[in-house]
Amino acid sequence: MIDSLLIANRGEIARRIIRTAKRLGIRTIAVHSDADEHMPFVLEADEAVCVGPADPAQSYRNTEAILAAAKSTGAQAIHPGYGFLSENADFARQVEANGLIWVGPSPEAITAMGDKINARNLMAAAGVPVAPGTEQPVATVDEAIAAASGVGYPVMVKAAAGGGGMGMAVAADETALRAEFEKVRAFAERMFGDGSVLLERYFPRVRHVEVQILGLADGRVLALSERECSVQRRNQKLVEEAPSPAVSPELRQRFLAAAVKAGEAVGYRNAGTVECLLDPATGEFFFLEMNTRLQVEHPITELIHGIDLVEQQLRIASGLDVDIPLTTSGHAIELRVNAEDPKRFLPGPGKVTTWVEPTGEGVRVDSGYAEGTTVGMSYDSLMAKLIVFGADRADAIAKARTAVAGFAIAGPKNNLPFFAELLENDEFLSGDYDTGIVSRMR
Known part of the structure; x- marks a missing residue:
């Protein structure tokens, strides 16, 4: 070790x-x-x-x-x-x-998955489903318009080198595409140093489901289980749960098999995540991207598998064997506690004058701050992750409600009131929700 x-x-x-x-x-x-x-x-x-x-x-x-x-x-x-x-x-x-x-994974795997166009082409060649889209970057607005006629409107305009929900826009028609293409291209150049843009079919109602993989030192790729990540604002995740309430046992096996193919296609080692979009109407899913690192939401996978993913990362990097149960039990939910207002989700930094974390059976808090520290503007707004584990989804939601009520933060703004609202929302409680749930709540 x-x-x-x-x-x-x-x-x-x-x-x-x-x-x-x-x-x-x-x-x-x-x-x-x-x-x-x-x-x-x-x-x-x-x-x-x-x-x-x-x-x-x-x-x-x-x-x-x-x-x-x-x-x-x-x-x-x-x-x-x-x-x-x-x-x-x-x-x-x-x-x-x-x-x-x-x-972490090899530099070659990071490079292969870092460019979204290259990644989707590699996945398609490996037999992983990909959404209709461009196989090469579109360099001009006219090229984008020509490509969109084949992909079909609405289209998602995406920075090829982007990630974390940044550098994306939806265009419903040619007029919108002309405006959004230039915005995304300029943003990509400024943020990522690469102005390459791709187009993909945009699905108005879709769920964001991802699979945790581990590439082992001996070359095998394990797919653990899926996570539901559809509660988002500005294409960035706020709440995750595992397992996904949208995934049947049959669909789960298809997800896991595709994730293994994705990892094997790039000789993946260490922890990674294969992100997909799921069309709830048809049960079809499409590769979105592979994150070549540990995810923010990894704790919910840890809880339903009873493992420590950071330990497994260190074991793999050390060349040691990994023994992981692929079976799961219970249900886990993660709430990202951010320094932002709970209505418009705008940043609200400040000095932390009160910080009292909830406790209790099945409650875990991974926090970066404490009383007396300051949330500044230089870094991400994430202050803590509130994670709960229950016997089933209803039990996890009940524990989440109690934990949210027991988490006291003063100083910076925080989004705990939004979580209290979400945990009483009928659409969320039903489990039949999609990536538009937050906008419908607002």
């Missing part, structure tokens, strides 16, 4: 990784910005190194500073968490070139 681990991240995911590493007897090294000097993850690590100012480009994405920190502290491995450098193939190569262990 790895004996020392640098966590190239911050907040709740850094604390989450530190917790498992300490249990396994692994020395932990945190890197942090000036702004995060007194954050819980820094205090809980065995060592901590400041790698720059608050601006992520100068700290958490500063590859030279992070590699220097790894060398100066004698770290054996680097875990990137999610976001920041987690899907940066060049950084993964640098880590390995410096004789360190990269806790």
Whole structure:
């Protein structure tokens, strides 16, 4: 097993990784910005190194500073968490070139899946269902209009290098496509340094379902179970649950088989997620993207399988065997507690003056903040993940209601009132909901 681990991240995911590493007897090294000097993850690590100012480009994405920190502290491995450098193939190569262990997939797999056009073409060749769309980037508005006539309106205009729900827009007709194409192209160039754009058929009513995979050191790919991620705002997830209330045993087997094919197509190693869109009317599903890292919502898979995915990541990276039960039990729900107002979901940073986490059987909180810390504008608004586990979906929802009521936060704005509303919403309670549920609630 790895004996020392640098966590190239911050907040709740850094604390989450530190917790498992300490249990396994692994020395932990945190890197942090000036702004995060007194954050819980820094205090809980065995060592901590400041790698720059608050601006992520100068700290958490500063590859030279992070590699220097790894060398100066004698770290054996680097875990990137999610976001920041987690899907940066060049950084993964640098880590390995410096004789360190990269806790993640190969740089080649990251590269293959990082471009959405390349990814969908690879998946199609491997027999994984893909939505109708362009096989090559569309470079101009006229090319996009010509392609859309074959794909069929409405179309989703997507940044080929994007991720996390960013760089996407829907065009219902040619007029809308002319406007949205330029917006997405400019956004992609600014955010990802790559203005490539693709078109895919847009499904007005669709569910977002994903499968957790693990690529093992011996070359096998395991598909664990699916997660439902359809409660979203601005194409970004707010609530996840496992298993999905929309997935029958027969459909589950099709999802798992497709996920294994996807992983095998790129020789996948370590933890990853195959994201799909499910048409609830037909039972058809289509590959959306593969996230080549640990997902924010990984705890719900841990709870229904009774495993620790970070431990499995570390075992795979160490070349050790993995023994994972593929059977599941119970139901888990995750609520992303963000520093944002519960109506329009706009950022609401501030100093935390009250922070009281709920407790009780089946309640877990993965938090990045505590009383006295400050939620700033430099980083993602996620403050904590409230996760509940119950005997079945009804039991999990009941526990979630109690936990939301018992979570006290003052200072920054928070979206706990939205979760209280959602957990009483008839559409959500029925389990028959889709990615439009939040907009219908608003």
